[in-house]
Amino acid sequence: xxxxxxxxxxxxxxxxxxxxxxxxxxxxxxxxxxxxxxxxxxxxxxxxxxxxxxxxxxxxxxxxxxxxxxxxxxxxxxxxxxxxxxxxxxxxxxxxxxxxxxxxxxxxxxxxxxxxxxxxxxxxxxxxxxxxxxxxxxxxxxxxxxxxxxxxxxxxxxxxxxxxxxxxxxxxxxxxxxxxxxxxxxxxxxxxxxxxxxxxxxxxxxxxxxxxxxxxxxxxxxxxxxxxxxxxxxxxxxxxxxxxxxxxxxxxxxxxxxxxxxxxxxxxxxxxxxxxxxxxxxx
Amino acid sequence: xxxxxxxxxxxxxxxxxxxxxxxxxxxxxxxxxxxxxxxxxxxxxxxxxxxxxxxxxxxxxxxxxxxxxxxxxxxxxxxxxxxxxxxxxxxxxxxxxxxxxxxxxxxxxxxxxx
Numbered sequence: 125x126x127x128x129x130x131x132x133x134x135x136x137x138x139x140x141x142x143x144x145x146x147x148x149x150x151x152x153x154x155x156x157x158x159x160x161x162x163x164x165x166x167x168x169x170x171x172x173x174x175x176x177x178x179x180x181x182x183x184x185x186x187x188x189x190x191x192x193x194x195x196x197x198x199x200x201x202x203x204x205x206x207x208x209x210x211x212x213x214x215x216x217x218x219x220x221x222x223x224x225x226x227x228x229x230x231x232x233x234x235x236x237x238x239x240x241x242x243x244x245x246x247x248x249x250x251x252x253x254x255x256x257x258x259x260x261x262x263x264x265x266x267x268x269x270x271x272x273x274x275x276x277x278x279x280x281x282x283x284x285x286x287x288x289x290x291x292x293x294x295x296x297x298x299x300x301x302x303x304x305x306x307x308x309x310x311x312x313x314x315x316x317x318x319x320x321x322x323x324x325x326x327x328x329x330x331x332x333x334x335x336x337x338x339x340x341x342x343x344x345x346x347x348x349x350x351x352x353x354x355x356x357x358x359x360x361x362x363x364x365x366x367x368x369x370x371x372x373x374x375x376x377x378x379x380x381x382x383x384x385x386x387x388x389x390x391x392x393x394x395x396x397x398x399x400x401x402x403x404x405x406x407x
Numbered sequence: 408x409x410x411x412x413x414x415x416x417x418x419x420x421x422x423x424x425x426x427x428x429x430x431x432x433x434x435x436x437x438x439x440x441x442x443x444x445x446x447x448x449x450x451x452x453x454x455x456x457x458x459x460x461x462x463x464x465x466x467x468x469x470x471x472x473x474x475x476x477x478x479x480x481x482x483x484x485x486x487x488x489x490x491x492x493x494x495x496x497x498x499x500x501x502x503x504x505x506x507x508x509x510x511x512x513x514x515x516x517x518x519x520x521x
Binding site: 160299 | 409417420424443492514519
């Protein structure tokens with residue numbers, strides 16, 4: 125979205141924007157700038173860095189304790205011999221998750237946000253100074269555990285994966301529509317606990333996701349018995365393949381929600397792709 | 408939860424516009440917020456009332472225009488106003504819809520005294 129071509133005017137807000145009543149002595153100017161434009165500009169910049177280095181970046185989001193780090197541990201064990209992986213961890217406090225990832229033998233950097241409830245594109249950009257992007261194939265960003273705010277911030281990543289652990293209840297997509305609408309993949313985690321729960325139905329969870337007009341694939345996964353690990357790895361490999369093909373045609377990959385926005389604003393805003401050949405160096 | 412940090416960006420945009428236009432003071436700031444934007448209007452109002460103090464926008468009124476969630480059905484072409492967790496076509500009940508409004512988070516206009 126931008127403030128130059130009017131693509132911020134949607135059918136919903138057009139009458140409101142156009143119906144400005146003049147008041148005496150007051151000058152009114154139309155701005156139509158996205159409130160997140162500062163973040164979004166930084167996110168585009170990050171994405172350009174990722175694309176120049178050909179690194180697929182996956183943003184993992186979920187509530188706290190739904191198994192993001194366990195998923196990463198299992199993923200790294202399976203893929204570390206074939207791909208160069210790194211992880212950015214976001215938490216309010218502690219370096220616990222970073223230590224767990226580093227124990228798997230891959231680089232990890234912890235962003236401690238203090239009180240902030242989400243990662244933003246600037247925080248991620250600062251974290252990039254701790255990696256050599258050109259030496260990576262796959263970067264995971266483990267967002268702050270929170271089903272609300274992280275969904276609103278583009279980090280420059282390519283895909284959103286939203287985890288839903290079975291103990292949280294199958295109605296979470298209906299309760300947190302902003303988050304689950306953003307999912308390119310919904311991963312139902314801790315499925316080994318299903319026998320102990322009588323109130324979680326994976327088909328209900330899928331239906332609630334579909335009700336958000338989101339046809340994203342759903343994978344059931346458990347880090348305890350490795351149920352679904354093959355499906356998850358297969359999804360990742362297909363995403364890497366798609367991304368590589370897009371790069372060859374000088375395009376990039378975007379998380380679903382941003383793509384949908386562009387569908388209606390195609391008049392003059394084209395997806396930006398501007399390779400940056402210089403490596404990121406510390407400020 | 409992130410309304411305060413968002414409000415900081417909003418205020419910076421407003422101050423920049425006021426400076427560009429040699430405004431003496433800002434009369435009102437109008438933002439457009441969709442139900443799916445993930446922003447709570449009342450929290451944004453509270454944040455704005457705190458953060459505007461000692462700026463050119465100190466006496467500015469924050470006007471929030473809420474935008475309902477509307478989807479376009481990609482199967483039958485109907486437009487429906489929907490609940491934010493039920494983005495289905497009202498006519499043919501299809502899941503194959505696209506959002507046409509409801510995720511806006513836009514600074515629509517700034518009114519000021521020169």
